[in-house]
Amino acid sequence: MRHPSVIARRVAAASVSLVLAAGAAACGPEDNDAEGGGADSAPHKGGTLTVLNSSPQQDFDPARLYTSGGGNIPSLVFRTLTTRNRENGEAGAQVVPDLATDTGRPNKDATVWTYTLKEGLKYEDGTPITSADIKYGIERSFAPELSGGAPYLRDWLVGAADYQGPYKDKNGLDAIETPDERTIVFHLNKPEGEFPYLATQTQFAPVPKSKDTGTKYEEHPVSSGPYKVVSNENDGEHLVLERNPHWSASTDAERKAYPDRIDVRSGLDPAVINQRLSASQGTDAAAVTTDTNLGPAELAKVTGDKELAARVGTGHFGYTDYLAFNPKVKPFDDIRVRQAIAYAIDRSSVVNAAGGSALAEPATTFLPNQKSFGYTPYDPYPAGESGDPAKARQLLKEAGHGNGLTITLTHSNNKDFETSPEIATAIQDALKKAGITVRLRGLEDNQYSDTIHDVKSEPGLFLAHWGADWPSGGPFLAPIFDGRQIVKDGANFNSAQLNDKTVNAEIDAINKLTDLDAAAKRWGALDQKIGEKALVVPLFHPVYKRLYGKDVKNIVISDWTGVLDVSQVAVK
Secondary structure, rough: OOOOOOOEEEOOOOOOOOOOEEEOOOHHHHHOOEEEEEEOOOOOOEEEEEEEEEOOOOOOOOOOOOOOOOOOHHHHOOOOOOOEOEEEEHHHHHHOOOEEOOOOOOOOOOOEEEEEOOOEEEEEOOOOOOOHHHHHHHHHHOOOOOOOOOOOHHHHHHOOOOOOOOOOOOOOOOOOOEEEEOOEEEEEOOOOOOOOHHOOOOHHOOOOOOHHHHHHHHHHOOOOOOOOOOEEEEEOEEEEEEEOOOOOOOHHHOOOOOOOOEEEEEEOOHHHHHHHHOOHHHHHHHHHHHEEEEHHHHHHHEEEEEEHOEEEEEEEOEEEEEEOOOOOOOOOOOHHHHHHHHOOOOOEEEHHHHHOOOEEOOOOOOOOHHHHHHHOOOOOOOOOOOOOOOHHHHHHHHHHOOOOEEEEEEEEEOOHHHHHHHHHHHHHHHHHHEEEEEEEEEEHHHHHHHHHOOOOOOOOOOEEEEOOOOOOHHHHHHHHHHHHOOOOOOOOOOOOOOOHHHHHHHHHHHOOOOOOOHHHHHHHHHHHHHHHHOOOOEEEOOEEEEEEEOOOEEOOEEEEOEEEEEOOOEEE
């Protein structure tokens, strides 16, 4: 399971100075013209779309990319067995067929999944895409030199735990069968009702064995999508895509592929990106960003300008920022202390420290507040928006800390708002009202990550965050609360080191369900059950606000990614 900040990159610092006119509160895609994103005519084909990003599109190889739902820029080049539904909001959290004719056909216990490829699928050179190509694409993702992608297949596929990829093992994976050119069958170690979600990962993109150039494949991967790579400079810093002449819209119901050319420029300062999008001059008028948010100060400057407000897309990604406890460390081994802290938290001040209500929504559930995750409203320690210091003091007294308590809160010194000193200070101030003195321990980003994810060095209380690889409760709850996922000698995310047999059993039971709506309800109920153990204190769910150029049309932002979908946009 990857760290969530891979997707939820950054919110620009509040001190950023931009040449933005004063204006009205930013609106989301639901407030804009659905066809034109503020423009007055229907989308049409042609032109060049520019993408301005802060993070380079590195390792542009389907084996090495860590993307969900087919990714964003990668999804223009790499098609997968399934993909995300390309619609606004909640509807966009659904998994739909891509290269396959359906989302997969499981056997009775969901340990075997069968897919049939659509007819007429072709690569950029006109050769047909076969099931063997998908099998090979998956197998090469196991090669150590191509590491970086999602780790699930090594755990889920029968006999895959020690597989080292086709460069070392020519026999391949027996767990993947290709009885004919259009059929592929997966054999799993255990029931996995959410396998269709996993099949959206880029590891499921086809790779023709004859065109595989190993670690150099990223320089010119063979396209199965609507665009092909014509230039890749400095490992994704400047990526240019043009139309794949052999892609057919008749086989692809999800990607619109309006522009003739996609020009991706990365490694830019967030302030520069937002300034260029705001000004919308020249090629920037047909530009978007997929990784750079507006910060609090920038939103304030947008306030009152209707033209700019109409060019701000609002997105929600399944993501939660929270306080994490390590009950192995005193005094957090006492549930009353953990409960006291939960009651004392002032979420209104935390939200303000995170940039205000436009950029953060208060959270009382660990699961994000979206239907696809199984969100079930609950608050095991109701304290209102500003906390209940009196209730916290009562619990501390019962725990033997009637004269107060001194604890340490570990956080990152990075200005990334999720773990920032500002968030930590807001928590420090709130707990002080309950008689809890909080000493702040700020660490540089790399040291912070290493410290909190190692069971040997994990502190008793620290700021944390988590995002799901697909919109379901499974990849949200299991890595954090499944006792079998505690890692003693590596990156551990089960910070409470919870190993509850009933929780583990319920996770297994839900994983057997192929009815995703039924599974969602069970994930919501499990979230509430775990929440009563006070192992974490949910703080807020972030909201993403991103500008786009004045000539960009057809804005679609789903609840799967929370960012503008480049496969849908058109340019004027």
